[in-house]
Amino acid sequence: MFSTSSQLKYWTFRGETELAELRKEANQRFRQEHGSDMMVEKQAKYFLTAAEEKLLIRHFEFILREFCVRFLPPMPKYVLGTALSYFKRFYVHNSVMDYHPRDIMLTSVYLASKVEEFNVNISQFVGNLKGDREKFASIILGFELLLMDKLHYHLTVHNPFRPLEGFLIDLKTKFKGVDDVEKLRKGAEEFLDKSLSTDACLLFSPSQLALAAVLSSGSKEGMNLESYATDVLLAGAKEDEQRKTIYQIKRIRYIVKNQEPMLRDQIGPIQKKLEQCRNQENNPESEIYKRKLEEMFEEEEEIQSMKRARMEEAQKKEEQLLLGK
Amino acid sequence: MFIKGSGACSECGTALRRSNFRLQLFEDPYIEKEIDIRKMILKDFNKKEEDFTSLKDYNDYLEMVESIIYNLTNNIDVESTKKQIEFYKKDNKDLIKKNKSKLSKDEEYLEMLIQQEKQESEVQRQLLQEDEARQKNMKLKNKETLIDELMFSEMSAADIMASHRELTKVTDTSSTLPKKATTEFSTGIKMGVQDTYIPLSKVETGELYKYEPVEVFMCGPKFLSEEELAILGYLNHVRGASNPDRGGGYRSVMACQRALQDSYCGLYYFPDSGAAS
Numbered sequence: 001m002f003s004t005s006s007q008l009k010y011w012t013f014r015g016e017t018e019l020a021e022l023r024k025e026a027n028q029r030f031r032q033e034h035g036s037d038m039m040v041e042k043q044a045k046y047f048l049t050a051a052e053e054k055l056l057i058r059h060f061e062f063i064l065r066e067f068c069v070r071f072l073p074p075m076p077k078y079v080l081g082t083a084l085s086y087f088k089r090f091y092v093h094n095s096v097m098d099y100h101p102r103d104i105m106l107t108s109v110y111l112a113s114k115v116e117e118f119n120v121n122i123s124q125f126v127g128n129l130k131g132d133r134e135k136f137a138s139i140i141l142g143f144e145l146l147l148m149d150k151l152h153y154h155l156t157v158h159n160p161f162r163p164l165e166g167f168l169i170d171l172k173t174k175f176k177g178v179d180d181v182e183k184l185r186k187g188a189e190e191f192l193d194k195s196l197s198t199d200a201c202l203l204f205s206p207s208q209l210a211l212a213a214v215l216s217s218g219s220k221e222g223m224n225l226e227s228y229a230t231d232v233l234l235a236g237a238k239e240d241e242q243r244k245t246i247y248q249i250k251r252i253r254y255i256v257k258n259q260e261p262m263l264r265d266q267i268g269p270i271q272k273k274l275e276q277c278r279n280q281e282n283n284p285e286s287e288i289y290k291r292k293l294e295e296m297f298e299e300e301e302e303i304q305s306m307k308r309a310r311m312e313e314a315q316k317k318e319e320q321l322l323l324g325k
Numbered sequence: 326m327f328i329k330g331s332g333a334c335s336e337c338g339t340a341l342r343r344s345n346f347r348l349q350l351f352e353d354p355y356i357e358k359e360i361d362i363r364k365m366i367l368k369d370f371n372k373k374e375e376d377f378t379s380l381k382d383y384n385d386y387l388e389m390v391e392s393i394i395y396n397l398t399n400n401i402d403v404e405s406t407k408k409q410i411e412f413y414k415k416d417n418k419d420l421i422k423k424n425k426s427k428l429s430k431d432e433e434y435l436e437m438l439i440q441q442e443k444q445e446s447e448v449q450r451q452l453l454q455e456d457e458a459r460q461k462n463m464k465l466k467n468k469e470t471l472i473d474e475l476m477f478s479e480m481s482a483a484d485i486m487a488s489h490r491e492l493t494k495v496t497d498t499s500s501t502l503p504k505k506a507t508t509e510f511s512t513g514i515k516m517g518v519q520d521t522y523i524p525l526s527k528v529e530t531g532e533l534y535k536y537e538p539v540e541v542f543m544c545g546p547k548f549l550s551e552e553e554l555a556i557l558g559y560l561n562h563v564r565g566a567s568n569p570d571r572g573g574g575y576r577s578v579m580a581c582q583r584a585l586q587d588s589y590c591g592l593y594y595f596p597d598s599g600a601a602s
Contacts, residue, residue, distance in 0.1 A: 002591040003544035014596040158587070166588030169581060172562040205591030207545060236546055237593070244595045 002205055006154035011089050013202050016255075022092050024050045030095040034279065047277050052270050053096040059267045060101035061087060061197055068109060071128050075118060077189075081159035083112035084196050090150055092202070098279045099143075106136065107143040115155045139284045142293075160192055160201075163210035171214070175228045178218075187217025195256045204252055208245070212252040359398045366394055369414055369421055373429040376420065467492065545592035548585060551578050559585070 002008055013019050027050045035043045048056070064087060068080040086108040091101070106129075113120055122141065126133040148155065168188075171181045178184075191213035195201070200209055211229065218225035229249075234242045280286040331342045351357045370390045377383040396406045414421065428436065471489050478485060554560065555578065563581045570576075 001541070001543075001586065002594075003542050008544075008591070008594065012594070012596075158591075162584050163588035163590075166584035166586070169559060169562045169584055170588065173557060173559045203596070205544070205594040207588050207591045208594065210588055211592065233546065234592075241593045245592055248595065 002158045007158050019199055026093055026095045030097050048097055056096050056270050057091050060105050064105045078159045078161050079112050079116045079118045082116050082157040083109040085157045085201050088202055097277050099282050103139050103143050107140050107147045110140045158206045160206040160209035163207040164188055167210055167214045174232050178223050183221055184217045187220045188213040191216045198255050200255055208248050212249045216253055362397045363394050371424040543590050544594055545589040548589045554578055554581055
């Protein structure tokens with residue numbers, strides 16, 4: 001349930017300002033770690049700004065959705081929702097420059113399909129990609145654990161899709177003011193789709209999103225659902241709660257309706273800039289990354305062999321003790 | 326090599342006898358060797374527990390035997406070990422001889438058990454035989470009387486047959502063996518009688534469990550129970566459960582309740598209220 005979830009506790013934020021601040025902090029952190037020896041002006045030129053990062057993230061969210069919609073076998077909506085949630089959550093505390101959104105995007109979808117029990121194996125998964133599939137597979141598998149770690153293993157995502165079904169059932173049963181509830185479905189689903197390209201899932205509860213979707217679809221269809229919300233659904237609520245809930249719904253509808261347009265022509269330059277300033281340690285194609293990986297393997301091997309040696313020695317000692325020598 | 330029945334090993338010169346060769350029983354020749362040596366050693370080291378004054382002495386003795394066997398199988402101090410054995414043999418000549426013909430207490434007990442079992446099965450067999458013989462006699466007798474009656478009686482043949490059938494039926498059922506109720510399990514434990522009384526250890530009793538309904542923090546309107554959902558007619562608006570569904574334990578109310586719970590839960594989430602941390 002959402003009310004007792006890690007989603008509410010750790011991944012639902014107070015508002016857009018808090019989100020913007022957190023993202024800016026992540027941006028600043030990266031700048032400090034990688035550009036401490038630079039002049040301020042050079043820094044400004046060299047690194048992406050938080051706003052540029054935001055644009056890039058939105059661009060890749062769009063690509064992620066396209067990828068999921070075209071995915072074969074067809075992917076259920078909630079996998080997309082979960083994947084987008086992972087993606088968004090990841091970049092609340094991490095900078096685009098640290099981890100390239102293309103890598104994280106693919107890993108998010110792969111992880112989401114696992115968590116939501118949409119069963120595809122890695123070769124099937126990269127079969128949906130064009131290009132060097134083996135490379136993609138190794139990237140995804142390489143970043144999977146990192147992604148989970150950065151999400152603090154809070155992998156359960158409460159999507160607004162099931163609450164929407166709940167509201168439709170509730171409407172059909174309790175509210176007599178509408179003849180054909182199913183008419184609302186299309187509009188509501190469209191609304192939820194649109195909401196996915198906003199930060200709404202980081203700000204509101206899934207049920208509020210679903211309710212906003214139903215109400216918005218209702219007004220589009222010319223049905224008056226306001227009385228359902230106030231007199232039926234929230235009939236038992238305190239006046240204060242009712243008022244605040246309705247305010248939340250209004251905020252959602254406002255946010256979803258007034259999205260900034262995508263500025264596609266800016267994406268190219270930003271990406272070029274990113275190639276310059278990104279953290280090469282996390283770039284699977286860079287020499288540094290490869291070297292790091294190798295070192296890690298070697299280290300692991302070293303640890304293993306050390307362990308082995310230690311174990312052998314212990315065994316020898318034990319044997320000697322047994323023999324009483 | 327064994328033309329004469331015995332000969333020396335071509336490599337080490339140990340005298341070998343053809344009769345001492347046999348098929349290897351175990352995969353590991355080491356085990357084979359160990360068992361061989363064990364057999365040989367135990368022939369002489371045949372002291373019983375009763376020959377010792379305390380259990381510790383007996384255990385020490387067993388340990389000594391084991392170490393001798395171990396030494397011999399692993400070729401450790403073979404010479405001195407053999408000497409030790411010789412000494413032992415000399416010292417305990419009488420006892421060895423005596424024990425050769427004597428069984429230990431455990432063995433005696435086992436022997437007794439086997440004897441007892443044998444006896445019981447014998448008795449059972451006899452009883453069965455007797456019973457069979459009796460039945461055979463009875464049948465024969467019945468047949469004779471039937472023929473006699475058919476020959477001399479004045480009743481019609483059908484009546485005689487009928488009355489006779491009744492008679493045989495009665496005797497058939499009465500001929501069951503008087504069964505001896507089993508009073509023991511095969512392990513020798515007496516049935517029914519539980520003379521070993523195990524005192525229950527006193528259990529510390531804590532506070533009695535008291536049921537308290539779980540309070541679910543919903544952050545939204547009160548959600549409905551399964552019964553309420555059914556009464557209010559929610560189930561008319563969800564897909565009914567098919568037979569295979571029901572076989573798997575699924576009921577349509579589950580999906581319905583889950584969806585509704587999800588849509589009610591979190592409706593009263595406001596970023597500045599206590600709900601958000």
